[in-house]
Amino acid sequence: MTSGSDKYFVCGANSVSSVIEELKTTCTLSDSQLLNILSTDKYDQELFSAADEVRRSVYGDRVFIRGLIEITNYCRNDCYYCGIRRSNEQAERYRLSADEIFSCCQEGYALGFRTFVLQGGEDAQCTDEFICGVTARLHDAFPDCAITLSLGERPESSYRAMYSSGARRYLLRHETADFAHYAKLHPSSMSLENRMKCLSALKKIGFQTGDGFMTGAPFQTAHHIVKDIRFMQALSPDMIGIGPFIHHRTTPFAHCPDGTLSLTLRLIAILRLIFPKALIPSTTALATLCPEGRILGLKAGANVVMPNLSPRTVRKKYELYENKAHGGMESAQELDALKKAVKEAGYKIVVDKGDRAGF
Template identity: 55%
Template sequence: MDTKARQLLDKLNTEHSLQTEEYQYLLDHRNQELMDLAAEYARKYQNQHYGNKVFIRGLVEFTNFCRNNCLYCGIRRDNHNCERYRLSADTIVECANEGYALGFRTIVLQGGEDFSYSDEDICDIIRRIKASHEDMVVTLSIGERSKKSYQKYYEAGARRYLLRHETANPELYAKLHPAELSWDNRMECLKNLNEIGYQVGAGFMVESPGQTTYDLAMDLKFVEEFKPDMCGIGPFISHKETPFANSPSGTLETTLFCLSLLRMIYPQVLLPATTALGTIHPKGREMGIKAGANVVMPNLSPTGVRKKYALYDNKICTGEEAAECLGCLGQRMESIGYKIVTDPGNRAGL
């Protein structure tokens, strides 16, 4: 193992902070030995704050319409081969009811930036879910909105909001997104969500097109400073109907290493082992948990639409990542020494 890399990892383990250049050094000198040590340190913090618990979130992907044209995304506006759908309010609420019956106490309503659902529509859905299940935490993941809209959703009963920052480098952000989207506005949205009182989730793509290890180090530093309650990361995976169709996907190894580093940077953070991890490796999510993650998000969407919410190619959307097969997922977690729990799973210390 590179001596300096070992020293930096030990420093991160005790101080939970490095300079951006030091994070880059770790990324540039990653090998299996360094990954194993980082995962060992990460599991120590995971166990300290959460034991062997893995929290479940029921994911409802309620619309794949999106007004945006992000260059990496399969549901981008200009993908005319995408079979579009929108779920009715009744169907969304029914998905939440089914999730509650299965044991879910957190529901994540996720969709493209689809303004055919008005603020009042979103608020009505939130209120209906909370009226039936007071102890269910409603999480939104519907992109950039005004602070006024975020406030309305909060007042209706939403308490968590997931908005990946995608990259901490404004120049790379501009290469991945259309001109009408700005990094500054994404940061403003995250700030607004924090100010309102949401538990906020940020996150980034690993090895997206054009991303350098310094860019990735900037993401680690961003998380260190912003301290989101949750941080969703996953490897970039290309989609055949996007400008990045032929770009290489991100690797399992770098993603796992970043998960371990994030747990060391912010030991209390909620870290999902994402569907993308499970897509690039059949045991990807288990490996993510062993690297420091502690959240999984099975799919509660109606089975008929799951394949249509394709942000990237070959997304797993049947079988053991489905909410109906919670028992299967539980067995997989138990096989590596962890257990699924059904409580809402707040960040440690909240």
């Protein structure tokens, strides 16, 4: 495996500057143009500037906050890159009760959050009855808030029940749109076909649907990334979450190089230009790679941040990757510090559900 930008290098690049201008006006590029723009960091600042101009034309300087609550780190799956994979016997497992989740939302509401994101592994005890009960309770108590779920692959009937209980957003990253590459990252019990089927069902039901992929994942090439972008163009997601692969010591990929900050920022900018109305978070993984990663993500075109509202006692236990950031501005309780940093970067955090523009 190679690391850094070398593995994305494509010879014979045309003027990247003209490609950026075309992308800004047409929201589309050929495969060869995308490969060329992925190949170099020479024009990143121009790319970030164009992305920021587009996001300001749609959302102004607003940054939407989501209160992230990691409700369980039990998972039936054994994804080769994930720290909470089923076979990790070193993981200290936990589940939040309905009352604990509600308490997190009460605190978050007082802090100014108007979207709550309930995220967790694919836990058999997170039944439809439990999730729908929690969702309905939150919907009744906080009618001016949006409830987002990120609980993995489930039957369409499960998604419909969640929608009926008051959830209106669902996050499910496809991770890679190449079937052979997917098989290298997951056990045979999982399939890209089913992941795509779930995303299609979520869109059909009416969820604001979030998709995304890892950057710098093991075995990833620039051609895989182009496939990812093409898949998302066909899906037309409302939210796009991308983040760098970061290894975890207990996984088969423990010794693989991490994804880079530069490539992730470049892709945030590209995706902003292709999907002007999308909600794009600047993720915790960026802050894990670099203390200023969260702000750099906003400057590259992101417009969402998701501070952690989980109880402090469990934050370290939801370790998807090594050294996951969970303190400082990653903590919902440090929202004032985050607001200050965002303001200094030229944006402002707003108290708003933050729906996708035009949804």
